[in-house]
Amino acid sequence: MADPYQALGVAKGASEKEIKSAYRKLAKELHPDRNKDNPAATERFSEVTKAYDLLLDKDKRAQFDRGEIDADGNPTAPFGFGGGAGGYGGGAGSQQFDFGNSGADFGDIFEGLFGGGGRSSPFGSRPRNAPPPKGANVSYRLKVEFVAAATLDKQRITLEDGKTIDLSLPKGVEEGTQMRLAGKGRSGPGGNGDALVTIHINPHPFFERDGNNVTLELPISLAEAVNGGKIKVPTVDGPVMLSIPAGASSGKTLRLKNKGFHTKTGGRGDQLVTLMIALPEDDAKLKEFVSTWENADNPRSFMGV
Template sequence: MTQREWLDRDFYAALGVPSTASAEEIKKAYRTLARELHPDANPHNTQVGERFKAVSEAYAVLSDPAKRKDYDRTRRLFRSGAFARTGFPPEAGTTAARAGSGGFDFGDLFGSRSPFTVGDPLGGVGDVLGDLFRRAGTRAESARPRRGSDVETETRLSFREAVAGMVLPLRVSGPMVCTSCHGSGSRPETRQRTCPHCHGVGTRNRNQGGLGFGESCDDCRGTGSIVDSPCPDCQGAGIGDRARTISVHVPPGVSDGQRVRLPAQGEPGLAGAPSGDLYVTVRVDPDPVFARSGDDLTVTVPVSFAELALGTVLSVPTLDGQVSVKIPPGTQSERTFRLRGRGVTHRGAAVGDLLVTVEVAVPPELDHEAAEALRAYARAEETSGFDPRAGWAGKR
């Protein structure tokens, strides 16, 4: 691929995504097209094979953050016409292309007399192009084993399940290592062989105009290996979609929105590379009795005025059953009592407390006898000199 061909390629259009696409959108588009256009699935369609090659080349650039950044910056320069005065190499075969040495030196373009050496609005254009074409001449990263992608999913637990912890069976579906060929892509009892044309590198290098360019090997399609007998179950991909059930160990005290990591349970790696990780986000349903504040449990107990005024012993729920809490006479409404070690156990370390708040419950209706008794109490309260609003809002 020549310099001009490289820059004229629209890698975003090849993948069918906008230039603002996220890394995840680019990966998703590539996977969809790769399954559809894979040569093993279209053995007699050469046009599909060329399209597969173009998609692979586009993904090799756009999936690498550094390459994508250089590609975007360089294309912005060319679209703006910034190279019109630089003598950028003409198309191959023209008179200008045959003149002189027939090559092109980016050092001339960005040398001391270049208009881009001063006031470059994008900064370091020479470095960008230098890095761009140096990378193009190196060995293809697609031939190297690549770790599988991480996968995320969600599960929902009750409040008490999250506090206590549990082993949760979780059913997931997605790409997995083919169980027939164990990821090799070859039919069982057969093996891949190193590509004799690229010697396992996955690319072929060629020089043009003093620059080295790496092109994906046509024989092995950039993998570095040739599968003579593809696995019939995965068509040589080494990966297939299937469902599976895995056990998720949810630790005690997990909170809503917390993620549990399962190493090597994500998507399988390429060419024998490690699998990615599986991240399970835990959603916790609220409890009708308990709430949570860090590692402390909170509970509000409704009480009567008489219980607070005279004192009582309350039976209070905990995660392990009922406990007794002594309420001294004259306790104010909304006072909180702390029960040590009755809260949440967090990762087997310190245990939180249970915070019990008492709150007066006012009866919505009173019968005649209760109303008369309450009026008699109000008169006695007034005679004793008790004023509930004494000292409130400046009152004396």
Template sequence: MSSKDWIEKDFYAVLGVDKAASADDVKKAYRKLARDSHPDHNPGDPKAEERFKAASEAYAVLGDDAKRREYDELRSLFGSGAFRRGARGAGQPGGVPFDVSDLFGGATGGAGDRRFGGAGFQDLFSSIFSGGAGGPAGPAAARGPARGRDVEAEVALDFDDAVRGVTLPLTLRAPGVCDTCHGNGAKPGTQPRTCPVCHGAGVTNRNQGSFSFSEPCRNCQGVGTVVEEKCPECQGTGGVTKTRTLNVRFPAGVADGQKIRLAGRGEPGARGGPAGDLFVHVKVRPDELFGRTGDDLTLTVPVTFAEAVLGTDLRVPTLDGAVTLRVPPGTPSGRILRARGKGVVRRDGQAGDLLVTLDVVVPARVSDEARAALETFAAQTPPAAREHLEARVRRFS
């Protein structure tokens, strides 16, 4: 939606609400219109389809607090086409109407076709009231140093490397400054010349009555210079896609899904501006033994029925070797034993723990001797307390 639409269209009238309507009233009005005019409920009715599109367009602006505020400010300034030059009306001598299309250059998709939302709205007013003087918020500011874009990359780490920390080479393909022309876009031995239209300002001014409007120069695209003989390497753009390798340090304890920021390692800035940042998304490959919960490592270890009943000393692996944990007699399946300080090392030097879950394994087959021993054991063992279960069985019997 162009800025011209914001001035010429009355979105409140489209939804049938007052300008002071609350957000809930706007939403209710939109839902009613959308329901009544939805194409599914009005097949083959082009007018209903147009009403549905208009309602959706209006709600996209009035349903957003920030956009609604900017829309109200813009309409209050330009007054639904009532903003005219001179004190007389359009039909009276000297009353020449102010054409909104003049304000936006009569073109779409160019510099004059601003989209309102955030900075675009501010840029419009700075252009109107700066008189093309090239103030801090004016178009001439675009010719100053510009920060380069941020770059994102993804790296997969082994589990052990993520826990301990590792330095790995990272190869990137991203735009960079052309080494042949050093970024000016001109063929070696030549230089860009000052734009003959804007005389190096990068903007041109147009007078509309008592107002002066500025816009980026169309001859040099707002740069202020033109290249007559283009660099054969970058074809006059000043930039090429480069392959570069960086050594990236991943700190100990980096987690899956974590994002690491490397300041100044993104795309180089334009016209001497600072480079953007590099954001590396970390993916950690799962380990065949260990899991991880925060700074704690997790491990599931199988034990026999006899070890759980009688107790045992259990040797378990860690990232730094092995430790011995005492399994007390009568340990149930699922109990967690803790090996303190054997987890992930935190940034402050402290370490998490290793949490060992015991899994009592029931054999699928036993020998005749073992079965006889188990039957003897069962005969000497009192039944488990299951009174609550037996009461439930009797209830439904």
């Protein structure tokens, strides 16, 4: 992947807000749903999403800035370590492995090098009557689509041994939620370690999250604003009909109950729909109408101007 800053078109010192804004703009333009016949756009969408993932992770961003990892998140250290085609991998980029904190028992290795058998070593030794250690835990990073996280769709994850699991997302899932899969780590004398799955929720081209609510800026035509009526609106559960009140202004927010994220207590948030009047560019008939329309109202009067 290219330099993540260049991929998003932001400066190296860009703030989190600037990174999110740049990604949102590119995601709307390049999203596969809008470019079904343009594979180049789909490839570019994947590239900017990877760049966004890296730069929004503070630790990985710092590692990249220090030159410790490359733009794909693989270590740049010598001695042949790192990811790439030879490393472990899941299915179609659905998760990443991080063995940096796997919890492996290096004491056993050093005991073997320095005499073992319960004798003291420069790194200490395990008591003779201690239970045998479990295998190492394995960390995974699972990317979940925004809508799937809101609706708790099951997610398939591929473990490092090649086995797959259909994972049920927990209620209240959010960015950084960690799930522990007991016994799904590496094997050891005392049994298997665990799999630690950290959830990363991909941004959506037009939905955003506000707590357990989903927010949406909805473009409406001038006629729809003036006359009102029912229009079709996207939600995480699929399109629904929404009643627009006559005389609606840009910025008016309407609420769709129970169309948000599932809460930890079992309920659901709402979808908050903010109306945005979209005027056509250079419309001759509209200009003619406005030129003859007499309206003495001053919409800025409350500001004292």
